Amino acid sequence: MPAGTFHDQQATEIVVNRSTFFPCFSVAIKSWFLLLNIMFVSRFQTLRLGRPLPPQGGVGPFIALRSHRDIGLKRRIGLLALWLAPLALVYAADERRPTAKPNVVVILTDDQGRGDYSAFGTKDIRTPHIDRLFREGMTFRNFFANSCVCSPSRAALLTGCYPDRVGVPGVIREETPDDSWGYLCPGALLLPQLLQPAGYHTTLIGKWHLGIGSPNTPTERGFDFFHGFLGDMMDDYWTHRRHGHNFMRRNQEIVDPEGHATDIFTDWACDYLRERATAGGPFLLYLAYNAPHDPVQPPTEWLEKVKRREPGMPGKRARLVALIEHLDAGIGKVLDELDRTGLATNTLVIFTSDNGGVLANGANNGPWRGDKGHMYEGGLRVPGAARWPGVIQPGASTDRRTLTMDIFATACEVAGVHAPPNIDAVSFAPMLRGEAESHENRDCYFVRREGGTAYGGKTIDALRRGDWKLLQDSPFAPLELYDLKSDPGEATDLAAKNRPVFNALVAALSRQIQIGGATPWQRPAPISGIPAMNTAPVIPH
Numbered sequence: 001m002p003a004g005t006f007h008d009q010q011a012t013e014i015v016v017n018r019s020t021f022f023p024c025f026s027v028a029i030k031s032w033f034l035l036l037n038i039m040f041v042s043r044f045q046t047l048r049l050g051r052p053l054p055p056q057g058g059v060g061p062f063i064a065l066r067s068h069r070d071i072g073l074k075r076r077i078g079l080l081a082l083w084l085a086p087l088a089l090v091y092a093a094d095e096r097r098p099t100a101k102p103n104v105v106v107i108l109t110d111d112q113g114r115g116d117y118s119a120f121g122t123k124d125i126r127t128p129h130i131d132r133l134f135r136e137g138m139t140f141r142n143f144f145a146n147s148c149v150c151s152p153s154r155a156a157l158l159t160g161c162y163p164d165r166v167g168v169p170g171v172i173r174e175e176t177p178d179d180s181w182g183y184l185c186p187g188a189l190l191l192p193q194l195l196q197p198a199g200y201h202t203t204l205i206g207k208w209h210l211g212i213g214s215p216n217t218p219t220e221r222g223f224d225f226f227h228g229f230l231g232d233m234m235d236d237y238w239t240h241r242r243h244g245h246n247f248m249r250r251n252q253e254i255v256d257p258e259g260h261a262t263d264i265f266t267d268w269a270c271d272y273l274r275e276r277a278t279a280g281g282p283f284l285l286y287l288a289y290n291a292p293h294d295p296v297q298p299p300t301e302w303l304e305k306v307k308r309r310e311p312g313m314p315g316k317r318a319r320l321v322a323l324i325e326h327l328d329a330g331i332g333k334v335l336d337e338l339d340r341t342g343l344a345t346n347t348l349v350i351f352t353s354d355n356g357g358v359l360a361n362g363a364n365n366g367p368w369r370g371d372k373g374h375m376y377e378g379g380l381r382v383p384g385a386a387r388w389p390g391v392i393q394p395g396a397s398t399d400r401r402t403l404t405m406d407i408f409a410t411a412c413e414v415a416g417v418h419a420p421p422n423i424d425a426v427s428f429a430p431m432l433r434g435e436a437e438s439h440e441n442r443d444c445y446f447v448r449r450e451g452g453t454a455y456g457g458k459t460i461d462a463l464r465r466g467d468w469k470l471l472q473d474s475p476f477a478p479l480e481l482y483d484l485k486s487d488p489g490e491a492t493d494l495a496a497k498n499r500p501v502f503n504a505l506v507a508a509l510s511r512q513i514q515i516g517g518a519t520p521w522q523r524p525a526p527i528s529g530i531p532a533m534n535t536a537p538v539i540p541h
């Protein structure tokens with residue numbers, strides 16, 4: 001590894017890519033046919049001019065011509081058509097290749113643990129549709145959420161920035177302003193705002209969680225269409241209420257659909273795909289399920305199915321597995337709709353979760369320490385897959401350290417849009433295309449601000465540099481240092497033993513905190529100098 005660069009030690013995978021193979025093949029075939037056509041036309045003219053032929057007819061389209069009397073006009077035309085047909089087929093095949101701007105579908109799940117899908121190797125869960133994305137696309141073995149909780153990761157995804165740089169270091173709870181730890185910066189450019197001018201129709205189906213009032217509602221921040229839930233979580237998957245309020249919306253309109261939230265979001269996503277298949281033009285679909293966030297409420301039939309299959313499974317785990325398997329079925333319907341509408345061939349699908357799973361709910365975060373809300377790996381590591389037929393080699397995988405916010409830069413690149421120059425995200429589009437991975441030399445920074453007695457409104461943070469990780473998991477606890485190469489389970493704190501590394505990472509972390517401090521993270525005061533506490537927007541319901 002070159003000095004001064006920081007990236008995973010594991011081997012980089014170079015993927016042979018069909019998108020580079022096919023054009024070469026196509027050009028070769030075309031050139032070959034062009035050459036033979038020239039020869040054929042030359043022969044054709046020779047016949048028409050009545051010039052003598054060699055005894056066996058010479059070169060030509062695989063037939064021997066003896067004299068012009070053998071070739072009637074119809075036969076000549078027929079031969080010409082036969083000769084040109086393969087060339088037409090090659091051009092037609094070219095047309096089927098994804099040449100138009102690709103659609104982008106981002107499927108974000110909520111609190112799904114790094115180990116909670118069967119393609120990971122977890123034996124007590126069946127997620128065939130999520131597995132399909134891994135099998136047909138690229139597996140990201142080192143995909144990290146930008147934060148260990150919801151809002152900051154979502155802000156990072158939509159802005160390409162570390163979340164505190166756009167005012168969202170913690171969870172936004174505008175309906176309870178005393179407990180709200182972020183305010184999406186009104187000046188931040190969101191992904192749909194950038195894709196719209198490039199001709200993309202932009203849609204959010206599902207959970208927003210970046211504000212419940214103007215100006216921070218989805219349709220005010222670049223989404224042409226919003227069909228989903230504005231709030232931080234649902235108290236019930238069936239009533240969809242939060243603190244008694246209804247945050248379900250169709251654009252700005254309050255709606256009150258019936259059914260399990262997972263089924264509702266699935267149906268709305270499928271409706272949207274059918275509509276886009278008819279309308280034409282590229283689109284961005286950000287499909288943000290609220291499952292498997294608690295309350296863990298799977299439909300009864302899904303829970304019964306899991307109980308029958310896994311009779312020894314603890315009830316807590318069974319409920320979570322059922323909720324995830326039901327979510328997986330919903331994702332399967334969306335993938336089927338992409339197939340049915342023919343959209344799949346030109347659609348990049350990215351799948352991930354906004355933070356790690358909740359161990360108290362029975363989540364599986366793989367072998368890593370900790371869970372949602374914590375700066376240990378179990379809170380930050382999430383599943384990650386990308387599928388793009390004809391571009392990503394099926395079954396490909398990568399060890400590149402990827403963050404949620406990188407989806408922003410990637411979507412911009414594949415849409416042909418210039419990302420803002422001052423973002424933190426790095427596109428992984430070249431990797432999807434099978435080009436060599438660039439060596440990463442960036443530090444990775446994670447932040448969560450929170451209230452209550454455990455946090456007191458302060459932040460917890462982590463900074464990753466190469467294999468080193470500095471973290472503070474409680475604002476009232478000392479900083480910890482781990483060498484993840486030798487200690488991936490974060491068991492041995494080296495803060496006291498390796499002061500040079502500790503000091504360097506503390507300086508880097510402090511700098512990141514300073515950068516984040518340039519952006520307010522509370523709703524601006526209505527009058528300069530007057531504090532803005534308790535100014536939540538009126539909640540219509």
Ligand SMILES: [Ca+2]
Nearest residue numbers: 110111150354
């Ligand atoms: Ca979450």
